[in-house]
Amino acid sequence: VIHWVVYASVAIVLWGVNGLFMKLGTNRVSARSMVIWVTAGFVLLLPLMWTTTTLSDLSTRVILVGLIAGAVNGLGNWAVFACLEKGAKASVAIPLTALYPLCTVALATAFLNERPTVLQWIGIALAVAAGAMLSYEPAPVTTTEKQVPCVQ
């Protein structure tokens, strides 16, 4: 049995690499354009996934949950732009939005009855603080749109 941290590490590594591509990409195109091209990248993966799986065994409820999950993630991306356009400093706003796991923790403990152990609470606190601190980049390069997180 593969430990769940191994799976989580796959996400950390690939999302981390994505952050580098993001930096390189937003040097050349606007952050909004980047979101469109990133979504196009997701779409490129679709045929590959369709050939190995179908959605036929899923209930309507699960399908809806999955679709809404994608939509709210997109809305989160949109909110980042709106936030920066309304005059937020990227060095403040980006680390702030990196606190999003706190919301997941609140929802999961409230509605899914998740009960982390004391040790897990310590890990959660350290991880959330780390996410925010790592996103801290003072003095934006030229425009506020230069720094965009990617949590797709």
Next chain:
Amino acid sequence: MQTERWHFPIWLWYALLCIFWWGLWGFLSKIGSDKASPMQMQILFTLGMLPVAIGILVQMRGKLDRDRAGITYGLLCGIATGLGTLGYYAALHVQNASVVTPLTGVFPVLTVVLAFVVLRERLNKVQMGGMLLALASIIILSI
């Protein structure tokens, strides 16, 4: 004497809204991943995101940048993120969202390292502290 009352800045509302949307994404991902495979979740996730992306495209009024290298990096971003998200959903299938989502949230640790190595960007002290906390959290949550 301060006569003007402090207003909650609009940008802060949007930042909180973002936290809410992304947080909800983690929550819904857990509910979905209990039943659906990572690939099924990623397919649904992509289809669900499309209308929002189209909305953003419409809002841009055709000002889509088409720099060739930019497009390439964008597509690579989508492919890397999409494949990484498979790992996220696989982890959610076996572990609680309250543990998985904070842990995968430390992903900038690698971005910071790569930016340092590849782009020769300098690390600031806050980021260095974040790296230590990230490593500590990975170890603690692995136990």
